Amino acid sequence: MGKGGMSQGGSGEDGVEQNMGAWLLGVNNLKIQPFQLPPLGPHDVRVRMKAVGICGSDVHYLKTLRCAHFVVREPMVIGHECAGIIAEVGTDVKHLVPGDRVALEPGISCWRCSLCKEGRYNLCPEMKFFATPPVHGSLANEVVHPADLCFKLPENVSLEEGAMCEPLSVGVHACRRANIGPETNVLVMGAGPIGLVTMMAARAFGAPRIVIVDVDDYRLSVAKDLGADEVVKVSVDIQDVDQDVAQIQKAMETEVDVSFDCAGFNKTMSTALSATRAGGKVCLVGMGHNEMTVPLTPAAAREVDVIGVFRYKNTWPLCLEFIRSGKINVKPLITHRFGFSQKEVEDAFETSAGGGNAIKVMFNL
Amino acid sequence: MGKGGMSQGGSGEDGVEQNMGAWLLGVNNLKIQPFQLPPLGPHDVRVRMKAVGICGSDVHYLKTLRCAHFVVREPMVIGHECAGIIAEVGTDVKHLVPGDRVALEPGISCWRCSLCKEGRYNLCPEMKFFATPPVHGSLANEVVHPADLCFKLPENVSLEEGAMCEPLSVGVHACRRANIGPETNVLVMGAGPIGLVTMMAARAFGAPRIVIVDVDDYRLSVAKDLGADEVVKVSVDIQDVDQDVAQIQKAMETEVDVSFDCAGFNKTMSTALSATRAGGKVCLVGMGHNEMTVPLTPAAAREVDVIGVFRYKNTWPLCLEFIRSGKINVKPLITHRFGFSQKEVEDAFETSAGGGNAIKVMFNL
Amino acid sequence: MGKGGMSQGGSGEDGVEQNMGAWLLGVNNLKIQPFQLPPLGPHDVRVRMKAVGICGSDVHYLKTLRCAHFVVREPMVIGHECAGIIAEVGTDVKHLVPGDRVALEPGISCWRCSLCKEGRYNLCPEMKFFATPPVHGSLANEVVHPADLCFKLPENVSLEEGAMCEPLSVGVHACRRANIGPETNVLVMGAGPIGLVTMMAARAFGAPRIVIVDVDDYRLSVAKDLGADEVVKVSVDIQDVDQDVAQIQKAMETEVDVSFDCAGFNKTMSTALSATRAGGKVCLVGMGHNEMTVPLTPAAAREVDVIGVFRYKNTWPLCLEFIRSGKINVKPLITHRFGFSQKEVEDAFETSAGGGNAIKVMFNL
Amino acid sequence: MGKGGMSQGGSGEDGVEQNMGAWLLGVNNLKIQPFQLPPLGPHDVRVRMKAVGICGSDVHYLKTLRCAHFVVREPMVIGHECAGIIAEVGTDVKHLVPGDRVALEPGISCWRCSLCKEGRYNLCPEMKFFATPPVHGSLANEVVHPADLCFKLPENVSLEEGAMCEPLSVGVHACRRANIGPETNVLVMGAGPIGLVTMMAARAFGAPRIVIVDVDDYRLSVAKDLGADEVVKVSVDIQDVDQDVAQIQKAMETEVDVSFDCAGFNKTMSTALSATRAGGKVCLVGMGHNEMTVPLTPAAAREVDVIGVFRYKNTWPLCLEFIRSGKINVKPLITHRFGFSQKEVEDAFETSAGGGNAIKVMFNL
Ligand SMILES: NC(=O)c1ccc[n+]([C@@H]2O[C@H](COP(=O)([O-])OP(=O)(O)OC[C@H]3O[C@@H](n4cnc5c(N)ncnc54)[C@H](O)[C@@H]3O)[C@@H](O)[C@H]2O)c1
Ligand SMILES: NC(=O)c1ccc[n+]([C@@H]2O[C@H](COP(=O)([O-])OP(=O)(O)OC[C@H]3O[C@@H](n4cnc5c(N)ncnc54)[C@H](O)[C@@H]3O)[C@@H](O)[C@H]2O)c1
Ligand SMILES: NC(=O)c1ccc[n+]([C@@H]2O[C@H](COP(=O)([O-])OP(=O)(O)OC[C@H]3O[C@@H](n4cnc5c(N)ncnc54)[C@H](O)[C@@H]3O)[C@@H](O)[C@H]2O)c1
Ligand SMILES: NC(=O)c1ccc[n+]([C@@H]2O[C@H](COP(=O)([O-])OP(=O)(O)OC[C@H]3O[C@@H](n4cnc5c(N)ncnc54)[C@H](O)[C@@H]3O)[C@@H](O)[C@H]2O)c1
Ligand SMILES: [Zn+2]
Ligand SMILES: [Zn+2]
Numbered sequence A, B, C, D: 001m002g003k004g005g006m007s008q009g010g011s012g013e014d015g016v017e018q019n020m021g022a023w024l025l026g027v028n029n030l031k032i033q034p035f036q037l038p039p040l041g042p043h044d045v046r047v048r049m050k051a052v053g054i055c056g057s058d059v060h061y062l063k064t065l066r067c068a069h070f071v072v073r074e075p076m077v078i079g080h081e082c083a084g085i086i087a088e089v090g091t092d093v094k095h096l097v098p099g100d101r102v103a104l105e106p107g108i109s110c111w112r113c114s115l116c117k118e119g120r121y122n123l124c125p126e127m128k129f130f131a132t133p134p135v136h137g138s139l140a141n142e143v144v145h146p147a148d149l150c151f152k153l154p155e156n157v158s159l160e161e162g163a164m165c166e167p168l169s170v171g172v173h174a175c176r177r178a179n180i181g182p183e184t185n186v187l188v189m190g191a192g193p194i195g196l197v198t199m200m201a202a203r204a205f206g207a208p209r210i211v212i213v214d215v216d217d218y219r220l221s222v223a224k225d226l227g228a229d230e231v232v233k234v235s236v237d238i239q240d241v242d243q244d245v246a247q248i249q250k251a252m253e254t255e256v257d258v259s260f261d262c263a264g265f266n267k268t269m270s271t272a273l274s275a276t277r278a279g280g281k282v283c284l285v286g287m288g289h290n291e292m293t294v295p296l297t298p299a300a301a302r303e304v305d306v307i308g309v310f311r312y313k314n315t316w317p318l319c320l321e322f323i324r325s326g327k328i329n330v331k332p333l334i335t336h337r338f339g340f341s342q343k344e345v346e347d348a349f350e351t352s353a354g355g356g357n358a359i360k361v362m363f364n365l
């Protein structure tokens, strides 16, 4: 830390430069400003951030100061998809040393509630999660974080790939909840970052055949490049559901065992519910709509269950193993890169908000 | 069989009287007419029907000739909730003898498709189910049925209770799918026959606390008599969902782990989705609406899964055990009884169609 | 705390009397001596112990200074089945106040290892468990413990019943692991404290029929009083396994779905493996033998799985609900009571070590 | 059928040549003799056998007339690992036509017992299984078999590969029962045919790291060629268990999540139980010993469950998909081939009995 020539500074007891973070101050108002870290507890580490990706929710906060039922009421450092290098370790930390490259799991749960104790800590009501108000995020030179949420990168996994464990984790958790394996033929609705990582995770879990659906040709071409067996281009017209289902089933060549709705609109969910075989599952990942109008009863009458997904739990080791072994290659998802200056932060968020050809926008700090 | 003085006759090789069945001939047109049985296969039994209940679907067919996607195109014998006495057994039948009292599981599945082989035979696409067109039902003096779908009644279980295994099976299957046990606090939406059997099944599976909701005071009073911990009277106004949820949660005193929607309307499902705790389940049993407008996304974001229910599988032995042991008492559900004459059949269906105070209408043949 | 007239003293910053604990100093050497408590953390509580039961493992430590692979190398306060009254709460404790009566779950897990995070915290390699060396136990006037491991007693549950949650938890965890429900006919081998609580837990989970086996007439008579459907007296002669199995199956009247071996000897395990139906489970709770000679292959070839049990997790709320609701009555298990003086502690352990008519020996402090 | 020039003949109503089968007449006494087929039922097919493998149980019957608790009391046609070409289809068969190449699942279950109906048909007490007395096998020119147990081969899958679905099914079923996926590091004890297919199945289910153990260098070299990450050579000396466990854990580099004992001896099972991590599973596939002396209690006390495996269910479609997609290559397992003459049949069984370099011996008919 505190190595000369580092422009935005560093921090810590030995540092001379100040830790800077990207603060969300208001709608469309993001400023790089000093960010004071909490003291390092015995089980904590201080991490020098090196790669931070932009998530749809970050953009949503920037544009509206809200996401789902969370509201930004105080200035908040943004960012939560991240990896970095250990700068300092707490007195009781055994498995990490300064210099280790790590990917960070962003949520700190309470371990005292019944959900935590049953192993569903992603649902902890006391969760403290990077950049979910009022908790600060990780788009900063340095953060302090519990050591058990920092996962050492295998040698052949880059820091950017480490940061990609966060979105990939959503796909991995969805695949676990839907019990994907070598007998599960998979439909993915939506080829955004989340649809794409879910597709890749499903493949890594063994899915023999995957069909992915979007309205956007570019995203479908990316999906095909990343390993989709078939892609299906659809409209946004709800009238076309039956026709889309027919097209999907033709592309699948066999039955759809599990569908992931990674868009979350009435139309995508209606399509998923209708396309899935009796006894199959539809996993709702996307959050496009709040209230949904969908043919839920006919699906229930075929025992097509609807499985919810909220973030992830215990996914980092598996994500790193998938990346290390080459079962998943997240690199092609990173379409744009920016440095950590005021101008670049603004540009990066605009690029991400633009959607389309920008899949994952990444900061290199 | 062929006992003198039996008015609608009997049948079989030794019988002199003709087998009669209640034929659905058109909308609101039900006639008792001769019903010729198929030959007795080696694994079949011939059963003298003694108790047949009326189900909502029977009424639906009578009023509209349809139910879900099934359409009555040819005259069809109606009825499927039934019990009777073995009259004759096929050459390979070992576990039954004439005179045995049995409850009949109404669906004959193919045992050759993948769903049958995996143990989800209720989803068999080749299912032949009593009174689901074009398959004849069991409101008749006699039927021929596979012996393995006929379950011997324990001594202390009556034929009417045997017939009640059919609706009870829906509740039992729903409880199995939702994994009800002594740690599951249960909400039931709708106190019709299905809501009531689901409530009783949940109790028998160990649910410590059950709250049941309806718009009808009489049905709620029945629910209370049958063991609900609390009942909540609601309106049909969709605006009241939040207020209903608050009332339900107050009545529950703790969190709702699993909700069963045994009505299946937008309002009941919205209430169930909102009232259930993070990580819980909503089991959709009722089929009030086809398309549903419900807050599915916020529920999915709390990993509240929606579990479908279609009929049942392997439920008769458990239902009989619940009734035998007194864990469930289905007798109070039988509110009306009729004989098997043309006039009584017509009256019975009108009574059932009237709803309200008529919970289960039963024929004694 | 520190109220005058309290004979064995109190402790804490405000206390004037000294906290005393029952120290295991060597083989058969147990002494009441001062026991200094650690400081109270923000999430901790200080509990005035009121009821502490003696477990087989406590006796084992007293007689051999070992249990399984644990060895007592330093003086250690003994005891872990306990309940008491909150004396003081840490600054961040919300759900408890001084005066609350609580049952204590004895194990503090790390919440940082993968087993903890997956919800199997009972297997945590960093577990700190009352009276498992080198961790001190709870047979003392007061202990400091994490608040989330202290469960408030319902009004109608006594402190002694609270202490009984510990052994009962073993039975509850075994039933959960073996997935006991209203369709599971259960065999229990061994009617010691653990066999008896497992039997009661199986009943509370809905087991319709339970047969219990022992070599001791008195224990079988207790089992019968506590609700066993049938008891079977056996010998300890391994030659008798086939005959015992026949007797058990006759007593069961139907198939054995799940067996719990709560003794853990070659003979009991051989009997359990042979008596259980194809596709059933044998749950090994008892630890009578280390190496076992048993017909494992024929059992495996009928897909009879052997399920291990180590202590428990997340069981206190359910135990308290079972006791509160009267589904389980643990009171008859408490056969002997002692006060907390040097003489009584010695007598109590001798009584417990004697086995036979002594089922659970309890201290009232 | 009945095509001229076919040396061992054909059969069927249209055939002129006689159907011949390999009859087990006594110990070491196998004779090719006429084998009359049962009539073709409406759901049956007649299959011209083309590839039949020899299984360890076939050899066992030849040498001892017994296997497990089955005893050959009447002359019986042997063989059950097979594939062939449809010669004739029953009147109700829809999905197959003469000329189709199919792999045969050898067991016909009753579909009337509770195990069948729950989807565990492999445990059916009424199972009729090729070459399990008193049921005839399939080492014959032709057999009659239910059409739903004949699975059409994908174009790129050979008849020999079709026959290999039978042993592969054991591995697939074991992996399903042990819930193998991309997070399961696997130990396999024994590199015989069953150990090797289990290893390949585990890989196809996603196992990231697999260590396999044997006493035989050749078999370990085959295992390495077929994709084992590491192989460990051990002795048969039970004293070496601790040292073997250490070697295995070193080779694994991480924890063993699931072990498959595909030998089934005291030593292999002791090793598997000790090597597996807390909360893991040991799947007992091999049947080397009947009674076993193993450290079962310490394993149970770490909640290492022992999972039994009996044959398979619903495995053919997945096996064919694994072979079709190249995820599994069974061809290298076929080390020896023989024709269907008296001499060759005798030689083939001797070769298989010899073990060692003979892994799978296959007949081409
Ligand atoms: N459940 C969770 O824990 C979780 C976590 C992260 C993201 N999400 C949600 O997942 C969703 C997807 O995230 P993303 O970053 O990929 O967003 P995105 O907007 O980049 O991707 C959505 C994709 O769906 C496509 N789409 C839109 N309408 C469609 C239609 N009618 N049919 C087919 N495709 C259609 C879009 O073209 C786009 O490619 C978002 O709603 C996000 O909030 C959920
Ligand atoms: N899934 C299956 O396999 C299966 C099997 C049998 C029946 N069903 C379905 O279950 C449903 C219930 O069957 P039933 O025979 O009990 O019908 P029912 O009509 O007698 O009962 C429905 C109950 O819901 C109550 N209700 C209506 N609107 C309500 C609201 N807004 N809030 C609360 N309660 C409300 C009614 O007063 C009534 O008591 C039907 O839709 C039926 O088709 C499904
Ligand atoms: N797995 C765990 O987490 C856990 C927790 C607590 C206790 N345990 C173990 O459970 C076992 C039982 O504990 P307990 O306190 O009930 O002990 P206990 O010694 O009081 O009870 C064992 C019972 O088994 C009977 N028994 C002995 N040999 C028998 C035989 N051949 N056939 C039938 N019955 C026989 C005895 O008569 C006695 O009643 C102990 O081995 C203990 O270590 C395990
Ligand atoms: N459960 C089932 O449904 C099922 C089905 C088929 C086969 N099986 C059983 O599986 C077992 C294996 O079958 P197979 O055909 O592969 O037999 P096999 O005899 O060819 O293979 C056993 C392997 O284990 C090795 N081995 C022996 N002792 C060993 C030791 N101490 N340590 C390590 N390796 C050792 C042998 O060298 C051999 O390679 C047999 O017992 C068979 O009966 C079970
Ligand atoms: Zn929590
Ligand atoms: Zn079917």
Ligand SMILES: [Zn+2]
Residues within 6 Å of the ligand: C109, C110, C111, C112, C113, C114, C115, C116, C117, C121, C124, C125, C126, C127
């Ligand atoms: Zn831990």
Ligand SMILES: [Zn+2]
Residues within 6 Å of the ligand: D109, D110, D111, D112, D113, D114, D115, D116, D117, D121, D124, D125, D126, D127
């Ligand atoms: Zn069967």
